Amino acid sequence: MNGFLNVLKPPGMSSAAVVGFVKRMAGEKHVGHAGTLDPEAAGVLPVMLGRAPRLFDYLVDKEKSYVAECAFGASTDTQDAQGTVLETGNRIPDLAQVRAACLQLTGDIVQRPSVYSAIKVGGKPLYARARKGEDVEAPERVVHIQRMETVRAMPENGVLLAIDCGRGTYVRTLCDDLGRLTGCPAHMRFLLRTRSGAFTIEQTLTLEEIEGYAKTGCLSEHLIPMDAPLQHLPAVRLPEQMRRSVLNGAKFTAPPDIPSGVPVRAYLEDLFLGIVCRERDTMIWKVLILPEAS
Numbered sequence: 428m429n430g431f432l433n434v435l436k437p438p439g440m441s442s443a444a445v446v447g448f449v450k451r452m453a454g455e456k457h458v459g460h461a462g463t464l465d466p467e468a469a470g471v472l473p474v475m476l477g478r479a480p481r482l483f484d485y486l487v488d489k490e491k492s493y494v495a496e497c498a499f500g501a502s503t504d505t506q507d508a509q510g511t512v513l514e515t516g517n518r519i520p521d522l523a524q525v526r527a528a529c530l531q532l533t534g535d536i537v538q539r540p541s542v543y544s545a546i547k548v549g550g551k552p553l554y555a556r557a558r559k560g561e562d563v564e565a566p567e568r569v570v571h572i573q574r575m576e577t578v579r580a581m582p583e584n585g586v587l588l589a590i591d592c593g594r595g596t597y598v599r600t601l602c603d604d605l606g607r608l609t610g611c612p613a614h615m616r617f618l619l620r621t622r623s624g625a626f627t628i629e630q631t632l633t634l635e636e637i638e639g640y641a642k643t644g645c646l647s648e649h650l651i652p653m654d655a656p657l658q659h660l661p662a663v664r665l666p667e668q669m670r671r672s673v674l675n676g677a678k679f680t681a682p683p684d685i686p687s688g689v690p691v692r693a694y695l696e697d698l699f700l701g702i703v704c705r706e707r708d709t710m711i712w713k714v715l716i717l718p719e720a721s
Contacts, residue, residue, distance in 0.1 A: 428455045429477030429716070430650030435631035436464050436472040448634060449474050452641035461486055462623050463545065465599075467509055470620030471628050479653050481714045485690050485702055486656050489594045490573075492622035495615055497525075497602040499584045502612035505543040506599035510614070519584050520609035522577055528608035529575040529588070532601060536572060540565045540597040570596040585616055625656040653716060654692055654699040661685065662692040663703070663710070670695055676712050681705045 436445050442463045450458040459480045461473040470493075475483065499519050503510030520528070540546060542563050543554045553565055571593035578587040590598060599615035606613030621628040632640075632649060640646040663682055665673055673679065673695060685691055685705050690713065693700045702714040 428453050428647050428650065430479055430647075430653050431461075431626070431656065432474045432476065432632060432637065432649070433626045433630045433651060434472045434474050434637070435628070435633050436469055437634065438467050438469045441466045442472060445472055445634075446474060449476070449637065452637050453646060459483070462491075464620060465507075465618070467507065468618040468620065470618075471623045471626050471631060472620075473623055473626045473656070476650065478716050481716065482653060482657065482702070485660065485714070487624040487659050490622070490624060491592055491594070491596070491620060493588075493590045493592070493598050494578070494619045494621055495588045495590060495598050495602065496581055496585045496617040497588055497605055497613050498616040499586070499606060499609070499611045499613045501614060502603060502606055503614045504541065505614075506541040506597070506603045507615045507618075510541075510543065514612040516606075516611045518611045520611055522580060522586065524609050525586050525605060526577050528605050529577060531608055532575055532604055533572050535569055537567050538570050538597060538600045538604075539567045540600045541603075544597060568595060570594075572596065572601070575601065625658070626651075652699070657692055657702075660690050660692050660702075662694060664694045664696065665700075667696060673700060674717055676715050678709045678711055681708050681710045685710070 432449060434445055434449065436442065442460050446458050446460050453476055455476045457477055457480060459475050461475055461483055464470065464472055500515060500517065501512045502514045503512055542565055544565060545552050545554065546565055553563055573591040575588060575590045578589050581587050590601065598618055602613050602615040637646065640649055663685065665679070669679065687705045690702050690704055693703045699716065701712060701716040703710040704713050
């Protein structure tokens, strides 16, 4: 069973637990996720099965979209609703003030996430060190925010936000930053990921749907093909007479229109074989999905 499942992760479940669930339902040994979601977050979680994890480095996962609720009036140590309150305030900003603050957080910005994050320092996740009482601080990092807009006001001093951002962005840190910029402490109350690279929320399957398909023996019919999230890469199609050599991983002459160093999807007729890359005048295999000759 080779391909991707676009899972709608429910809140309250870790990404690792979702992978474990899919592994049991699919009966597949090799399963992994492409992009972690915090346990309390929900939404798009691409899960890779079979040989699909070999393609992880070539997926477009730098672009992500979220719907988040920022709650004004209190900040927390985790920057979300599960943390301990650090500061409170009653100068609740109006939508115009929040919009102005969102503009300040657009483009390349510097973030310092909460210590209760999965960022590793000294080989250990920060949250593990923080829970042991160690005096740690998250390192600053530059992230890209393509868009952050207010959607509407929500009850209990909340504002619904729509965010398009790059890899490594902590949305809960954006909410904490909105509190700092508006002069009223804030935290993230809710988070839904609506897109991760080529995977969108419209394509997702719930855990209940996955279980139902597994019980009726048709889960494989709902797999997203391995090359579907790779359409951003150029493609090369090889003739049938090359079957024996390419399925054994043989190098082949580079087409003249393929630039050097660019990953390329390789096909035998219409059969997806994997990823090749030009080195001088030769195409070298980076990922061979079908290593056995046939």
